[in-house]
Amino acid sequence: MNISIKLTGQPKTKPDENKLSFGKQFTDHMFLMNYDSEKGWHNPRIEPYGPLSIDPSTNVLHYGQGVFEGLKAYRTKENKVLLFRPDENAKRLKSSCERLCIPPIDQDDVVEAIVSLVKTDIDWVPSSAGTSLYIRPFIISTDPFLGVHPSHTYLFMIILSPVGPYYPTGLNPTSIYVEDFYKRASKGGMGHVKTMGNYAASLIAQEKAIKLNCIQTLWLDAHEGRYIEEVGAMNVFFVIGDKVVTPELSGSILPGITRKSTLEIAKSLGYKTEERKITIDEVIEALESSEMKECFGTGTAAVISPVGELIYKDIRHTINNNKIGTISQTLYDTLTGIQYGTIKDTRGWTVEV
Numbered sequence: 001m002n003i004s005i006k007l008t009g010q011p012k013t014k015p016d017e018n019k020l021s022f023g024k025q026f027t028d029h030m031f032l033m034n035y036d037s038e039k040g041w042h043n044p045r046i047e048p049y050g051p052l053s054i055d056p057s058t059n060v061l062h063y064g065q066g067v068f069e070g071l072k073a074y075r076t077k078e079n080k081v082l083l084f085r086p087d088e089n090a091k092r093l094k095s096s097c098e099r100l101c102i103p104p105i106d107q108d109d110v111v112e113a114i115v116s117l118v119k120t121d122i123d124w125v126p127s128s129a130g131t132s133l134y135i136r137p138f139i140i141s142t143d144p145f146l147g148v149h150p151s152h153t154y155l156f157m158i159i160l161s162p163v164g165p166y167y168p169t170g171l172n173p174t175s176i177y178v179e180d181f182y183k184r185a186s187k188g189g190m191g192h193v194k195t196m197g198n199y200a201a202s203l204i205a206q207e208k209a210i211k212l213n214c215i216q217t218l219w220l221d222a223h224e225g226r227y228i229e230e231v232g233a234m235n236v237f238f239v240i241g242d243k244v245v246t247p248e249l250s251g252s253i254l255p256g257i258t259r260k261s262t263l264e265i266a267k268s269l270g271y272k273t274e275e276r277k278i279t280i281d282e283v284i285e286a287l288e289s290s291e292m293k294e295c296f297g298t299g300t301a302a303v304i305s306p307v308g309e310l311i312y313k314d315i316r317h318t319i320n321n322n323k324i325g326t327i328s329q330t331l332y333d334t335l336t337g338i339q340y341g342t343i344k345d346t347r348g349w350t351v352e353v
């Protein structure tokens with residue numbers, strides 16, 4: 001790609017690295033590229049970060065034809081900046097596009113766009129422990145037209161946000177509410193796709209969870225309300241007996257890159273892993289018999305997030321005395337070690353910017 005770059009004349013003051021929140025501050029620049037049926041994807045460019053001007057009838061505002069991704073850039077002790085498996089994000093973006101009838105973008109172009117933008121704003125990659133630069137690529141439909149059909153024009157953008165740890169409480173276990181009324185996604189729907197509508201559908205249950213002092217919702221499948229799916233914006237893992245178990249990708253679960261990486265690392269560390277159907281009954285039984293040793297969520301934002309408590313049908317079940325378990329901690333240390341370059345990356349997962 002031939003990316004044109006227009007630098008800002010007014011760089012912002014960078015926020016205090018030790019007080020970073022999640023996704024509130026943005027860097028000096030953004031990436032944009034347009035699509036129309038004549039030219040295909042064209043005009044890749046980096047410009048000063050700023051508001052968009054769009055017609056009120058813009059398709060995405062009404063019908064939600066949009067997809068997104070999320071990954072991070074990490075600064076190592078040697079002052080290198082690493083991306084973690086950006087090719088996987090580019091691949092998933094492509095499959096999200098296919099489900100939403102959006103013309104896909106060449107995977108190498110997506111990675112190139114990410115690398116160029118991070119390079120442009122490289123000084124924004126923070127260096128304090130636990131901080132990183134969150135990268136948000138997204139595509140929206142832009143036809144100014146009120147009609148339900150795939151748009152003919154699209155905008156691909158990338159924005160960057162320096163972030164602190166996802167949960168301000170750090171690696172402390174969280175409480176999770178098992179939602180048994182609302183459903184996130186059904187088979188044949190869009191649960192396996194990173195699209196905005198899935199999140200809109202989840203908000204009402206999250207509000208319920210927050211009222212119960214829970215940080216997220218654990219979703220059950222939409223058909224029978226029996227099978228564990230995932231947690232908010234994370235996939236979910238259980239340590240039952242000596243096995244690390246996670247729900248199999250059913251079509252309604254988001255195929256997380258952290259999930260995939262966690263499974264690979266767990267296997268290489270010698271843990272027994274299983275990807276299979278898990279019922280809520282099995283989870284509750286394991287909690288009651290103390291076979292449930294650990295539970296954690298996986299996702300780019302929080303990496304590994306231990307779960308200390310599950311609330312199901314008004315009963316609070318504690319896991320591992322509400323402390324982070326050995327396996328969760330080991331997986332967290334290994335994964336973040338690779339991301340921050342303190343553990344050698346033998347799998348070719350990291351890409352230097």
Ligand SMILES: *Cc1c(COP(=O)(O)O)cnc(C)c1O
Pocket residue numbers: 070194230231232233234235254255256257258259298299300301
């Ligand atoms: C993004 C996301 C995840 C986690 O995926 P990662 O690639 O590990 O960041 C899990 N569930 C949902 C619903 C998501 O949107």
